Amino acid sequence: MASLHDIGRSWFVWLGLLLVGIGSEPRVAEGQALHYWVQVEGLSCPFCMAGLKKSFAKLPGVRDLSADFEARQLRFAVDSSVLLRPERVREAVADGGFTARALSVRLRGEAFRSADGSLRLRVEAGGARWTLRLRGGRAFGHLTRWVAGRARAVRLVGRLLRQRGSWTLRVDRAALEPWRERRREGG
């Protein structure tokens, strides 16, 4: 009777495992992908998702596209080495027959003040490195004051914008809530 060791040495078992590995879709592990969501006006059609998936498949590094019909959002992950241009997402949605509004992303990086006094976010992921300008509403000042002159590790959520050739993250008000709370508590 063949032992497990013998079976393991059989070349066809290894070939089978290799084929299974090739056939399966590689999943993006936590921390290796940037998570995006795009507001799609009128998104409500499960049938149409096939067309949207085909349009999004043409974008570099996009995976795990899912739909939230109640929130009218498409959610997806992108390889962390790619920062997706909002206009390309808008075009993919338009090719799928709908209209995209805001592209949002969750980013983790170091916030720091640049020489001109504006707040920036340095993101290093997947061997790539980007620096984004940070903007926000009224509560944004709490984050600016907290960063002060040091680089601080932050996790932010906001709308990704491409303005005059440079990247900007307009931070969501809800994402600034911890710094507002900190300010209230006198931290």
Added chain:
Amino acid sequence: MRSRHAWGLVWTVGCCVLLCPVSVLGAPIGVRTAAPVHVGGGVLRLEVGWRYAARGPAPSFPVAHEATSFLTGMWGVGRRWALGAELGGAARWLSVRGPGGERLARRVLGAGDPAIFVRWMLLQHDARSGFVRLAAIAGTGIPLGAQRQADALGRLPPWQQPSEGVWSPWLEAVLTVQRTAWQLDLSGRATWRPGGVDWDPGEEARLDASWQYVLWRVPEMTEGVPGFLYGVLEGRMGWRGAHQGRLAPFRSGGTFASLLAGVQLAWEGHAVEVAARLPLRRPFGKHDTVAALAAWRFDL
């Protein structure tokens, strides 16, 4: 009695509509829609149906059974443009009253007229609460189908042939309104059928309305995308001109109206649907027709 059943159906479906306000988009079954077709891809729909006419368009054709099939495709060539084509076929079994009053069976089988059409999106207004789209469709039926089918009793009259034997251009406007709790497709269509001396089929103008609502939701039918079971209620009303010419039946044309009720299961890239159409009013005098159909549409 039948009218009471029809109103009962309307009442039941109406209650379902009010009780199931879910924010998703279905697709009409017997009505064209201005819903999107993605660029560089298409939608194919295969329909098989059965129709029964209790009394035919002329006294010599009292009973008819008909099996039909349609293959309709639509291809998104741009964000505003889509091209479509339709192929159809029919098999009819007729019970004819002979000269002595006896019943004779007749049969006809063949391809119907293919049709081509183009859809142009005139208006697309997408908002968070839903969308409004208005599309214009222009198309024509092409007389390439079977026009000379015959059986043991000889050649059948032109209105019983699978092909109408004439070009039939049409213009159509489709309005699709989708809101948080419902979707409505409205369509108005005018068809011309310029015929010859012996056979000139009547023109047609009709209005269609389709209402779709959700009965049941499958949270994740394919990866990241839910599936939905819809109830669909559709109404059709219109007018058809009388057939003209030496080969035309002695009585034809008039107003018509029908009601369609069906269910549709839609998920990512696929939809299957079954429906029944009940006549409320038909042309050809007292020619009553009921129809049942099943269809499958899928994304290409």
